[in-house]
Amino acid sequence: MLHVAEAMGRLGTETAFDVLARAAALEREGRDIINLGIGQPDFKTPGHVVEAAVDALKAGHHGYTPANGILPLRQAVASDLEARRGVPVDPDTVVVVPGGKVTMFFAILVFGEPGAEILYPDPGFPIYHSAVAFSGAKPVPVPLLEENGFAFSADDVLSRMTPATRLVIVNTPANPTGGVTPKEELDKLAEGLTAFPNAAIMADEIYSRMLYDGRTHASILHYPALKDRAIMLDGWSKTYAMTGWRLGYAVWPKSLVEGATRLCINCHSCVNAATQFAGIAALEGPQDAVDAMMETFAERRRVIVDALNSLPGFRCIEPGGAFYAFPNIEGTGLTAAQAQDLFLDKAGVATVAGTSFGGYGEGYLRFSYANSTENIERAVERIADVLRG
Numbered sequence: 001m002l003h004v005a006e007a008m009g010r011l012g013t014e015t016a017f018d019v020l021a022r023a024a025a026l027e028r029e030g031r032d033i034i035n036l037g038i039g040q041p042d043f044k045t046p047g048h049v050v051e052a053a054v055d056a057l058k059a060g061h062h063g064y065t066p067a068n069g070i071l072p073l074r075q076a077v078a079s080d081l082e083a084r085r086g087v088p089v090d091p092d093t094v095v096v097v098p099g100g101k102v103t104m105f106f107a108i109l110v111f112g113e114p115g116a117e118i119l120y121p122d123p124g125f126p127i128y129h130s131a132v133a134f135s136g137a138k139p140v141p142v143p144l145l146e147e148n149g150f151a152f153s154a155d156d157v158l159s160r161m162t163p164a165t166r167l168v169i170v171n172t173p174a175n176p177t178g179g180v181t182p183k184e185e186l187d188k189l190a191e192g193l194t195a196f197p198n199a200a201i202m203a204d205e206i207y208s209r210m211l212y213d214g215r216t217h218a219s220i221l222h223y224p225a226l227k228d229r230a231i232m233l234d235g236w237s238k239t240y241a242m243t244g245w246r247l248g249y250a251v252w253p254k255s256l257v258e259g260a261t262r263l264c265i266n267c268h269s270c271v272n273a274a275t276q277f278a279g280i281a282a283l284e285g286p287q288d289a290v291d292a293m294m295e296t297f298a299e300r301r302r303v304i305v306d307a308l309n310s311l312p313g314f315r316c317i318e319p320g321g322a323f324y325a326f327p328n329i330e331g332t333g334l335t336a337a338q339a340q341d342l343f344l345d346k347a348g349v350a351t352v353a354g355t356s357f358g359g360y361g362e363g364y365l366r367f368s369y370a371n372s373t374e375n376i377e378r379a380v381e382r383i384a385d386v387l388r389g
């Protein structure tokens, strides 16, 4: 009998991957499945980005790089942040990692241990809860509410903080809800955190370029008072349709850069070299592919929200960002898990139960609109047929 570490029992997963596997199995049986469960853009990585990686390999960039990323990439990140967020960033505080998830895991390992408390959004990206529990810290959910547009409320966050709070995780625009938290709320949170000088904050800003209706992004980098304790997570996966390349970064407080880099050395050594060159090309090259992708997502958002609101028992608010709709389905009389299973089995439509993102996701279903307008319309028609019985 193998004796695995007790912490393994606390490590969760991302059930979107389970849904993906079930959808793939049904497809192998010959079923026509429309996948609205997946959290990755259905676009190609821009051609010049792919070329940059190929060129880098041909030029012999196939060895280890510095663990925190090559300097030209960290400089490109700093320049991009300066241009986009309007704040100076020291390239030496940028740590490049294999995907946004790695920053999240490392930040939680840096602060999580028995006795510590870590706040995270619920419904939220499932890895927050999983990694916090794995670290031994107490996961403290902060509910995100439909009536609040799924934005987080600074008061809700602050009211859950205690002297044991080591880390506060926030995410805007958010997965799974598409909720966008307005700047005023972040202002209020930043102000409130002055009463908790020992708590760090990790802002997951991976959807920062995915905003609709002229909304602007409220970044944690805008608060100089938090500079010594804010970790800003971002990456290339969503913006540049690069989920499989595994490339992300964070801006860390100066005092934590060395620790984060040591975690890289212990875990993965460095991101593969060619991908880092692709990352430079993405940031410094033309951005028209990003703009075109967002125009397409904006159109699909309109289509899916209208279609979902036409379904009996569904109520869907307009997501302000990302590429997810998160309708309330309580009126169908189904639980989130029942709806997910019914729509996959009977309608051939893959979605993800809101409860995959935390207890406060009960009564909701996540629809990713990283699929064609035609498929979105077909999917909703099929669900309508199933609901009509």
Ligand code: PLP
Binding pocket: 039, 098, 099, 100, 101, 102, 125, 171, 174, 175, 204, 206, 235, 236, 237, 243, 247, 248
């Ligand atoms: N953060 C959020 C909120 C996400 O939704 C995701 C991916 O779905 C990630 C981070 C992870 O991104 P990556 O694929 O770069 O690890």
